[in-house]
Amino acid sequence: MARAEAKNVTALSSSFNDHIRPILDAVDRLRQLKVMQEGIELPTIVVVGDQSSGKSSVLESLAGISLPRGQGICTRVPLIMRLQDDPYLSQPQLQLEYKDKTIPTSEDGIADAIASATDDIAGSGKGISNTPLTLVVRKSGVPDLTMVDLPGITRVPVHGQPENIYEQISNIIMEYITPKESIILNVLSATVDFPTCESIRMSQQVDRTGERTLAVVTKADKAPEGLLEKVTADDVNIGLGYVCVRNRIGDESYEQARAEERKLFETHPLLSRIDKSIVGIPVLAQRLMQIQAASIAKSLPDIVKKINEKLSQNISELDEMPENLGSMGDAVRVFLHMLSMSKESLRRLLIRGEFDEFPDDASMHATARMADMLDQFSGGLPSDCPSADERFLMEEIVVLEEAKGINGLPNFLPRNAFLILLRRKVKDMSHGPGEFVQKVWAYVEEVVIRVLLHHSENYPQIQPLIRRASQNLIGNMRNHSLNFIRETIEMEMAADYTTNPDYLKKWGELMGGHDAFTKNYFGQSSLVLPGFGEVDVGHLRQYAAMAEQAFDMRMRIMAYWKIVVLRLVDTVGLHIIYSVNCLVEREMEKEIVGDLVGPRTAGLEKMLEESPATAAKRERLRKSIELLKESKEVVAGIMDRVVTTIN
Numbered sequence: 001m002a003r004a005e006a007k008n009v010t011a012l013s014s015s016f017n018d019h020i021r022p023i024l025d026a027v028d029r030l031r032q033l034k035v036m037q038e039g040i041e042l043p044t045i046v047v048v049g050d051q052s053s054g055k056s057s058v059l060e061s062l063a064g065i066s067l068p069r070g071q072g073i074c075t076r077v078p079l080i081m082r083l084q085d086d087p088y089l090s091q092p093q094l095q096l097e098y099k100d101k102t103i104p105t106s107e108d109g110i111a112d113a114i115a116s117a118t119d120d121i122a123g124s125g126k127g128i129s130n131t132p133l134t135l136v137v138r139k140s141g142v143p144d145l146t147m148v149d150l151p152g153i154t155r156v157p158v159h160g161q162p163e164n165i166y167e168q169i170s171n172i173i174m175e176y177i178t179p180k181e182s183i184i185l186n187v188l189s190a191t192v193d194f195p196t197c198e199s200i201r202m203s204q205q206v207d208r209t210g211e212r213t214l215a216v217v218t219k220a221d222k223a224p225e226g227l228l229e230k231v232t233a234d235d236v237n238i239g240l241g242y243v244c245v246r247n248r249i250g251d252e253s254y255e256q257a258r259a260e261e262r263k264l265f266e267t268h269p270l271l272s273r274i275d276k277s278i279v280g281i282p283v284l285a286q287r288l289m290q291i292q293a294a295s296i297a298k299s300l301p302d303i304v305k306k307i308n309e310k311l312s313q314n315i316s317e318l319d320e321m322p323e324n325l326g327s328m329g330d331a332v333r334v335f336l337h338m339l340s341m342s343k344e345s346l347r348r349l350l351i352r353g354e355f356d357e358f359p360d361d362a363s364m365h366a367t368a369r370m371a372d373m374l375d376q377f378s379g380g381l382p383s384d385c386p387s388a389d390e391r392f393l394m395e396e397i398v399v400l401e402e403a404k405g406i407n408g409l410p411n412f413l414p415r416n417a418f419l420i421l422l423r424r425k426v427k428d429m430s431h432g433p434g435e436f437v438q439k440v441w442a443y444v445e446e447v448v449i450r451v452l453l454h455h456s457e458n459y460p461q462i463q464p465l466i467r468r469a470s471q472n473l474i475g476n477m478r479n480h481s482l483n484f485i486r487e488t489i490e491m492e493m494a495a496d497y498t499t500n501p502d503y504l505k506k507w508g509e510l511m512g513g514h515d516a517f518t519k520n521y522f523g524q525s526s527l528v529l530p531g532f533g534e535v536d537v538g539h540l541r542q543y544a545a546m547a548e549q550a551f552d553m554r555m556r557i558m559a560y561w562k563i564v565v566l567r568l569v570d571t572v573g574l575h576i577i578y579s580v581n582c583l584v585e586r587e588m589e590k591e592i593v594g595d596l597v598g599p600r601t602a603g604l605e606k607m608l609e610e611s612p613a614t615a616a617k618r619e620r621l622r623k624s625i626e627l628l629k630e631s632k633e634v635v636a637g638i639m640d641r642v643v644t645t646i647n
Contacts, residue, residue, distance in 0.1 A: 021084070021144055023296055026638045028082055028146055030303075032097075032134075035631045038624060040306045041179040043295040044148055045288060048173055048199045049187030051152035054218030057247040058187055059149055061281045062288075063137050064254050065094070065107055068115045076122045078132040078172065079114070079149040083142040092139040098132070110135075126161045130172050143285035145292060147185065148176060153198045170202065178206045181299050183291055184213040186238070190223040194236045210239030214291060216284055217244045224270040231278065240291060243284040244274055258282070304635050311628040318621040322458030324610060331607040334459075335596065339589060342455045346584045349447060366447050370440060370576065377436040378569045381429060385561035388424070392535045396421065396550035396557075397543050413549055413556075415496075421557055423493040426564065433485045433572050440576055441478040448474065448588070460614075461606045462596060469595035470588075477583055481575060488571055498563045506559035517551055531558070 027042055036042055049055035056067045056075070063083055068075075086093075094110055096103045096117050105113040114135065122129035128151050150173050157165040177184050184203045188194055194215075207213050215238040220227060231242040246264050248257035258281060265271050265279040277283065325331050348354040349366040358364035389395040396417075403417035452466050513529035517537075520527055525538035540547045597604060610618075 023300070023638050024084075024144055024146060024292070026634050027296055027300075029634050030631055031080070031146075033627050033631055033634075035307070035627065038310050038628065040303060040310065040631075041181040041299075042303065043181045043183070043292065043299045044176070044179075045145065045183045045185055045292060046173075046176045047147050047149045047185045047187065048177065048203065049152055050189075050192075050198050051154040053152065053187045053189045053197075053199070054247050055149065055152060055187040058216055058218060058245065058281075058284070059147070061245070061248060061254065061257065062143060062145065062147075062285055064139060064142055065092075065137060066111050068111045068118075075149055075151045076118050076126070076128045077151075078130065078176065080132050080134040081145070081147045081149060082134065082136045083145045083147075084136070084138045085140065085142050085144050086138045087140045089138060089140055092137065094138075095136050097134040097136065126158065128165070128168055128172070130175070143289050145285070145288055147288075150176060153202070155198070173199075173202055174206070177203060180212070181295065182212065183240075183295055185288070186213055186215045188215055188217050190217050190219045190227050190230075190244070194230060197236075200236050204237065207239075208237070210237035212240065212295075213238055214240035214287065215242045217242055218247055220244045220271055220279075221246050221264055221268075224268060228270065228274050231274070241287075242278055243287060244271070244279045245281055245284060300635065300639070304632075304639065307628055307631050307635065311625065311632060314621050314624050314628065318618065318625065321618055321621070322610075322614065324618065325607055328604060331604040332597075335462075335604060335607065338455050338459075339592060342452050343584060343589060345451045345455065346448060346588070349451065350444065350580050350584055364447060364450070366444075369443060370580075373436065373440055373443070374569070374573050374576070377432060377572070380432055381565050381569070383562070383565060385425060385558045386428065391539055392532075392537060393540060393543075393547065393550040393554055396553045397546050400546050400549055400553070413552055418496060418553055418556065421553070422496055422560070422564075425557070425561065426489060426492045430489045433489065433568065434482060436572065437481045437485055437576070438478065441474055441481065444580060444583070445471065445474040448583070452592075458614075459607050461609055461611050465596055465606070466592060469592045472595070473583070473587055473591040477579055477587065481579055484575055485572065488568065492564055492568065496560060498560065498567075500563050503559050503563050506562060507555055510555040510558060511552075514548075514551065514555075518548055521547060 030040075030042055047055060047059065059081065060067050063081060092107055094105045094107065096105060096113055098117055098121060103113065103117065114133070117133050121131045121133060132148070151169045153166070153169055153173070155166050157163055162168065176182060184207060186197075186199050186203050188197055188200070194200055203213050204210075215231075215236075217227065217231065227244065231244065234242075244265070246257070246261040248254065249260075252260065261280055265274065265276065271279075323330070323334060325334060345357055348357065349364060350370075351367075353365075353367035355365040363369065387395050389398070399417045399421050400414070403414050403420060449467055449470050452470055453463055456463055456466055510531050513527075513531075517527060517529060521537040521540050522544060526534055526536050528534050543550070
């Protein structure tokens with residue numbers, strides 16, 4: 001009967017291994033490919049425990065091999081243990097994998113080999129490292145498991161350890177146990193109160209309900225009193241339950257240790273009361289295999305999805321990267337396309353008033369912003385002709401006094417007096433147009449450079465040249481505009497001329513108060529005049545000879561002033577529109593092509609020099625795509641087994 005039961009168990013185990021082993025191999029292969037560096041977490045059994053909790057003894061019992069022992073921290077790097085049951089092997093096969101090296105070893109030499117590899121990774125002192133070391137154990141009778149053994153938690157550094165050893169270990173542990181795909185195997189000593197264990201505190205930070213935490217209680221033979229109550233009360237929320245074990249003692253073989261363990265839990269007056277389904281290394285091995293299989297079956301579809309999403313994302317990102325130019329012809333083609341795109345963007349922004357490229361950035365709605373500037377400029381000009389003397393007509397009288405001559409006819413308005421007054425007033429407001437032009441071109445420069453840099457962002461090596469060429473061009477355009485404005489002001493000061501009928505119309509309206517002025521200014525202190533309202537005139541009695549001439553000149557200068565202001569605004573506005581059109585349609589392309597291409601094509605040669613950052617990103621994406629494609633192939637072949645395992 002016993003032989004038949006053993007045969008059935010073996011057949012069941014063989015069937016289980018036939019289904020799960022390829023899945024475990026696939027996950028291990030993904031781990032070897034370092035798919036986790038792509039942000040894709042894998043189902044992992046993570047072994048944690050306080051220092052001296054018996055963590056190494058548990059792993060030794062599961063693997064049937066000896067691990068490094070000694071004082072202080074024995075595990076100084078994450079040790080990935082891949083246990084593979086192979087009933088056909090006559091001799092165990094062990095090997096270490098790290099830093100792209102594979103080192104075969106043996107059961108007798110494994111402890112020294114691990115110690116040597118650890119020294120190679122973390123140094124020969126007592127420091128730790130987050131670089132993993134993989135131990136592959138192929139052996140008949142071991143459970144099919146992949147586990148990560150982490151350094152034991154210690155708060156007090158010993159001689160030779162860094163002062164922040166606790167923080168270093170904590171960071172490594174939290175990195176491994178935080179992902180929701182991780183199964184936490186928390187090793188607790190029966191000799192301590194579970195709530196005081198640092199490993200419990202850490203696991204509860206990331207798994208408050210304990211749904212992915214399994215506890216293994218070691219040293220049951222050392223502290224049997226109250227152990228049953230501890231594991232049944234579950235004061236620390238161990239969702240996956242407890243398994244109590246006895247550590248191997250002294251020179252016991254693993255077979256002897258298992259026999260003693262079985263005897264202990266069957267005969268000890270206190271420990272025999274613990275349910276047999278939660279005691280012993282074999283039970284622990286079976287529970288871990290079941291948990292691992294369920295975790296993989298649950299996680300693998302999501303892993304496949306994430307691999308596909310990441311692969312698609314990286315392929316798109318690589319496709320969007322700048323073309324890796326291999327010849328001067330390629331550089332010319334890409335450069336001209338980039339310039340054409342920039343030109344079209346500037347047409348939309350600066351000429352047609354379209355801003356769909358920057359819908360939420362009002363600063364790039366260029367025609368509207370330039371219109372705002374023109375309105376502000378226009379509003380800042382004096383719409384009514386300003387006077388340097390607050391007393392009515394006194395500015396005109398002073399000018400007439402200085403402009404009179406012995407050859408002039410009486411009561412005849414001298415033209416030179418009008419021009420003197422006009423020049424003075426035009427000069428007083430001449431700074432406004434220049435300031436407006438400076439402001440507009442500063443804004444246009446900002447828009448142009450932003451657009452050019454946007455379309456050349458894939459080629460940062462030529463952006464300084466593009467910026468310089470743009471600044472030089474717009475600097476020249478600005479100077480041309482300032483010269484134009486200067487000439488326009490000088491023309492207004494050179495002559496009084498207009499064919500605008502509004503001049504005579506406005507002058508006629510203002511002269512409507514002439515009769516009232518000439519009849520009454522000498523005898524009254526104030527008058528109400530069209531266009532002025534009430535004005536003081538008492539001071540004009542002493543200037544009776546020139547008062548009427550001064551009145552006529554004031555009305556003419558006021559009527560003409562409106563023509564000057566409107567003409568100036570229109571001229572400046574038209575000039576800016578025309579200049580911006582020239583910039584976009586002709587000058588920009590000529591300047592940038594001349595600067596970047598030039599006789600020596602220095603700028604285009606820079607396009608062939610891919611920046612180190614771009615080259616590194618391209619290589620990273622290529623490697624990532626290659627890795628993800630291989631990962632995709634790995635998981636594609638086992639998805640049907642996952643369905644079988646779930647069912």
